[in-house]
Amino acid sequence: MNLSILWERSYAVSDTSSTALFTHKAELVSTIVHPAKRLDDALAYALSACVEKEACPMLISGCEAELSPPAEALCETKRGKIIAAPDLDATLREGFAEQCDQAGIRLIHEGLRDHLGGIDIGITWANWGIAETGTLVIDSTREEIRLASMISEIHVVLLPVDRIVGGADEIADALETAMRDPYNYTAFITGASRTADIERVLALGVHGPLELHVLLLGDD
Amino acid sequence: MQRSTTLKGYRKDVGVALKNEFLRKAMDNFAVAYRASRENAFRELDSERLIQDVAELKDRGIDQMEALLDQFIAVATSKGVHVHLAKDSQQANEIIATIAAESGAKRVIKSKSMTAEETLLNPYLEIKGLDVTETDLGEWIIQLRGEGPSHMVMPAIHLSRYQVADLFTDVTGAQQSNDIEKLVKVARRELRQKFVDADVGISGANFAIAETGTIGLTTNEGNARLVTTLPKTHIALIGLEKLVPTIREALAINRVLPRNATGQAITSYVTWITGPAPWGGEADGRKALHIVFLDNGRRALAKDRDFSQVLRCVRCGACANVCPIYRMIGGHQYGHIYIGAIGLILTYFFHGRAKARNLVQNCINCGACKAVCAAGIDLPSLIKAVHEKILGEEGHPLTNTLLNRVLRSRKLFHGLLRSTQLTQRPVTTSDGYLRHLPMIFAKEHRFRALPSIAEKPFRDRWATIAPSVAKPRFKVALFSGCVQDFVYPEHLEAATRVMAEEGVALAFPMDQSCCGLPVQMMGESKAARDVAIQNVLAMAAERYDYIVTLCASCASHLKKGYPKLLADHPSLADKAERFADKVLPFSSFMVDVLALSSANYTGDGEAVTYHAPCHLCRGLGIREAPRALIDLSGHRYAPASEEETCCGFGGTYSSKFPRISAEILETKLKDFQATGAERLVTECPGCLMQLRGGIKQRGIEMEVLHMAELLERRRK
Ligand code: SF4
Numbered sequence: 001m002n003l004s005i006l007w008e009r010s011y012a013v014s015d016t017s018s019t020a021l022f023t024h025k026a027e028l029v030s031t032i033v034h035p036a037k038r039l040d041d042a043l044a045y046a047l048s049a050c051v052e053k054e055a056c057p058m059l060i061s062g063c064e065a066e067l068s069p070p071a072e073a074l075c076e077t078k079r080g081k082i083i084a085a086p087d088l089d090a091t092l093r094e095g096f097a098e099q100c101d102q103a104g105i106r107l108i109h110e111g112l113r114d115h116l117g118g119i120d121i122g123i124t125w126a127n128w129g130i131a132e133t134g135t136l137v138i139d140s141t142r143e144e145i146r147l148a149s150m151i152s153e154i155h156v157v158l159l160p161v162d163r164i165v166g167g168a169d170e171i172a173d174a175l176e177t178a179m180r181d182p183y184n185y186t187a188f189i190t191g192a193s194r195t196a197d198i199e200r201v202l203a204l205g206v207h208g209p210l211e212l213h214v215l216l217l218g219d220d
Numbered sequence: 221m222q223r224s225t226t227l228k229g230y231r232k233d234v235g236v237a238l239k240n241e242f243l244r245k246a247m248d249n250f251a252v253a254y255r256a257s258r259e260n261a262f263r264e265l266d267s268e269r270l271i272q273d274v275a276e277l278k279d280r281g282i283d284q285m286e287a288l289l290d291q292f293i294a295v296a297t298s299k300g301v302h303v304h305l306a307k308d309s310q311q312a313n314e315i316i317a318t319i320a321a322e323s324g325a326k327r328v329i330k331s332k333s334m335t336a337e338e339t340l341l342n343p344y345l346e347i348k349g350l351d352v353t354e355t356d357l358g359e360w361i362i363q364l365r366g367e368g369p370s371h372m373v374m375p376a377i378h379l380s381r382y383q384v385a386d387l388f389t390d391v392t393g394a395q396q397s398n399d400i401e402k403l404v405k406v407a408r409r410e411l412r413q414k415f416v417d418a419d420v421g422i423s424g425a426n427f428a429i430a431e432t433g434t435i436g437l438t439t440n441e442g443n444a445r446l447v448t449t450l451p452k453t454h455i456a457l458i459g460l461e462k463l464v465p466t467i468r469e470a471l472a473i474n475r476v477l478p479r480n481a482t483g484q485a486i487t488s489y490v491t492w493i494t495g496p497a498p499w500g501g502e503a504d505g506r507k508a509l510h511i512v513f514l515d516n517g518r519r520a521l522a523k524d525r526d527f528s529q530v531l532r533c534v535r536c537g538a539c540a541n542v543c544p545i546y547r548m549i550g551g552h553q554y555g556h557i558y559i560g561a562i563g564l565i566l567t568y569f570f571h572g573r574a575k576a577r578n579l580v581q582n583c584i585n586c587g588a589c590k591a592v593c594a595a596g597i598d599l600p601s602l603i604k605a606v607h608e609k610i611l612g613e614e615g616h617p618l619t620n621t622l623l624n625r626v627l628r629s630r631k632l633f634h635g636l637l638r639s640t641q642l643t644q645r646p647v648t649t650s651d652g653y654l655r656h657l658p659m660i661f662a663k664e665h666r667f668r669a670l671p672s673i674a675e676k677p678f679r680d681r682w683a684t685i686a687p688s689v690a691k692p693r694f695k696v697a698l699f700s701g702c703v704q705d706f707v708y709p710e711h712l713e714a715a716t717r718v719m720a721e722e723g724v725a726l727a728f729p730m731d732q733s734c735c736g737l738p739v740q741m742m743g744e745s746k747a748a749r750d751v752a753i754q755n756v757l758a759m760a761a762e763r764y765d766y767i768v769t770l771c772a773s774c775a776s777h778l779k780k781g782y783p784k785l786l787a788d789h790p791s792l793a794d795k796a797e798r799f800a801d802k803v804l805p806f807s808s809f810m811v812d813v814l815a816l817s818s819a820n821y822t823g824d825g826e827a828v829t830y831h832a833p834c835h836l837c838r839g840l841g842i843r844e845a846p847r848a849l850i851d852l853s854g855h856r857y858a859p860a861s862e863e864e865t866c867c868g869f870g871g872t873y874s875s876k877f878p879r880i881s882a883e884i885l886e887t888k889l890k891d892f893q894a895t896g897a898e899r900l901v902t903e904c905p906g907c908l909m910q911l912r913g914g915i916k917q918r919g920i921e922m923e924v925l926h927m928a929e930l931l932e933r934r935r936k
């Protein structure tokens with residue numbers, strides 16, 4: 001799916017009830033949902049989230065706990081704050097890179113494999129939102145998009161409100177079309193990475209992002 | 221992982237598990253929490269409809285398994301996927317090891333897969349010199365401990381944070397705290413390194429979509445995404461039952477699966493992978509994607525009319541979550557590799573008779589699993605059917621054979637009961653069915669006091685107490701069941717009086733016998749069928765408006781079991797259906813048919829709590845009538861928490877696994893005491909025997925009554 005079509009348009013406020021339902025369901029699973037009138041606002045939000053975010057050593061990802069030597073070594077590779085935005089349009093990216101630079105943050109859009117120890121923020125588009133479950137549908141066939149949503153500590157997702165559908169069945173045809181391609185990797189993402197494997201106590205951020213933020217584009 | 225070869229050995233293992241306090245507490249908390257979260261997850265939905273949909277679409281998929289497989293192979297292969305078909309576990313493991321060897325792999329990372337547990341893939345790969353790391357937190361923990369999973373969804377549910385902290389201290393060589401949040405982050409960072417280093421990623425899959433050659437994976441942690449992304453080679457091991465025609469079926473299943481598994485509307489991640497995706501480890505790289513389908517008996521199962529249902533299972537784990545036995549003994553004792561109700565069944569088909577032999581006997585037939593199964597599988601019946609299959613293959617024990625003979629002749633059976641009354645001593649061999657009746661319990665039954673056989677059974681009293689009712693509103697035949705007839709004739713007498721006063725003409729057909737459920741439970745369906753025929757003929761349903769029984773187990777067996785048992789009978793199939801239509805349990809008859817009026821009852825609104833017999837609430841779906849009767853008869857219904865949880869009796873079950881039965885009872889009694897009520901009412905003589913016995917043994921101040929007795933006392 002060509003996402004550049006999405007960001008070039010102005011975002012109409014669409015079906016408010018499904019937007020409200022999406023927000024409600026997403027928040028139930030600890031997703032942080034914010035309205036964003038324009039794309040600029042969304043990027044500014046991501047930037048300030050990165051500025052405010054504590055750098056790795058103090059982060060809840062647990063850097064204070066000692067690890068085995070190889071795992072420690074991987075952590076050492078993570079230096080300075082990084083935002084990855086693999087599917088932002090190039091012109092948009094330039095302006096954003098400048099803002100990031102001024103804040104002392106590195107903006108990258110490729111080469112995420114060099115940062116497997118972790119990046120601070122990954123920004124990606126969502127193709128759809130599913131209201132019933134507060135789910136984001138992200139075509140992650142490009143590996144950089146996949147990685148941005150996996151190895152970031154905070155994943156920021158841009159979701160145009162008119163891409164929100166009621167239930168997953170409404171996008172079955174579209175999914176099937178995408179799956180007819182020779183290759184495709186589509187992710188449904190709902191909330192942050194989670195586990196309850198130790199004593200059934202919920203803990204966020206086990207292998208994937210510790211936080212998931214959704215910016216509803218076109219919402220007031 | 222249960223591997224004991226003898227029942228005695230199994231009982232011993234179970235005994236050890238029962239003493240594991242952490243496990244017991246964890247399981248108790250889980251059982252209660254699960255119920256609430258499942259209810260919450262389905263609140264806005266019609267769960268029965270959704271489950272029915274899953275059952276139907278899975279059945280269609282099972283019917284078309286071969287065609288779906290061909291289609292999947294053709295489509296996926298055309299996209300450059302390497303598709304393999306393994307006939308059994310050994311072959312699957314070989315295929316996977318060969319792929320790893322050919323790609324020069326040394327390090328393997330895995331995401332959770334029950335199918336890989338089934339084939340014992342990890343030990344195999346390790347023997348082949350590969351370094352295998354599980355990346356699902358729970359799986360990693362049990363891998364490090366050298367254990368199998370104790371739950372299909374939460375594999376380390378049997379462990380405490382302290383055990384995990386000790387383990388992680390060992391693994392990292394640095395002291396780790398007991399803080400769960402921190403332990404999770406330690407795993408995150410330790411495992412990240414493993415992801416980076418790995419050459420091969422192995423996953424399972426929840427769906428294999430034939431139309432597009434897509435696989436779907438549901439996870440919460442996000443490890444499966446890394447497993448399928450970071451290393452160049454991805455191998456997915458998938459049971460053939462995961463094949464579905466299109467994405468639509470997968471989405472329909474996915475509406476039920478997470479809700480039923482963990483009470484989540486959806487898991488954090490659902491990943492759909494079609495063809496070899498780009499791989500960034502080299503310029504213009506693409507993944508090497510291998511899909512290994514596992515047969516291991518599934519193709520034969522798909523064609524097996526009696527058991528193909530088993531393949532509907534979507535591995536949500538719910539059948540364990542609600543099982544009273546699982547709750548007491550945990551997953552390591554309640555399955556070989558697959559756990560819970562479905563585990564008992566799958567063990568036979570995937571891992572053989574020897575592994576299943578003991579397990580299939582450890583089901584109390586409470587029906588809790590069936591009531592929540594995501595795929596509507598009739599699990600308790602299938603467990604019994606597997607038990608029977610095993611008996612057929614290994615020979616029926618002598619006690620069963622004896623019992624069959626005894627039960628087939630009502631006169632012989634009743635004669636035996638009468639002579640037992642005289643001696644009150646064991647009459648059959650140590651494991652005999654007659655232990656199901658109260659007089660013959662051995663010392664392991666001392667967790668409850670037991671009643672003796674009545675001096676005069678109900679059938680001998682009938683001639684003198686039979687009421688005559690002028691201008692009756694209904695004609696009703698009483699079906700007593702053997703426990704009520706021979707142990708609690710007073711319940712039947714009370715019911716007779718109460719019903720006669722409401723204008724019911726009663727009959728007690730003398731040729732009726734045991735309903736046959738106990739033999740059915742022992743895997744003797746042939747004897748069960750013979751007894752069913754006798755009873756259908758004896759009761760002569762055509763002469764009555766209703767057939768009323770005071771035993772919930774009899775009621776459910778007569779109503780649901782008989783039509784099934786006699787479905788193929790050339791002349792009695794229809795008759796059995798008509799008979800079953802007329803069967804009603806006592807409270808349902810009193811409330812739904814007679815519309816009992818509270819005007820005839822006096823009372824001060826004394827609190828009475830209630831135990832819902834499994835066969836009444838789940839077996840027949842009767843929930844409101846007994847509660848209403850408590851209120852109508854001048855009492856106040858005081859609900860106990862977990863009112864519908866089994867009491868632990870289960871007929872022959874309580875003599876086969878007395879310690880489990882005792883522990884279940886213990887939990888129940890605490891719930892009743894918490895209500896503050898001094899009277900407890902129920903509607904099944906088996907439950908009553910268990911509850912009364914437990915209360916007496918412990919000296920608890922509480923009276924246990926049958927519903928009929930409760931009514932009789934307050935009748936004006
Ligand atoms: S019927 Fe009851 S005891 Fe048997 S497996 Fe199902 S839940 Fe467990």
Ligand code: SF4
Pocket residue numbers: 532533534535536537538539540560561562589592593594595596597599
């Ligand atoms: S048998 Fe039913 S409840 Fe048990 S795991 Fe399978 S689908 Fe879930």
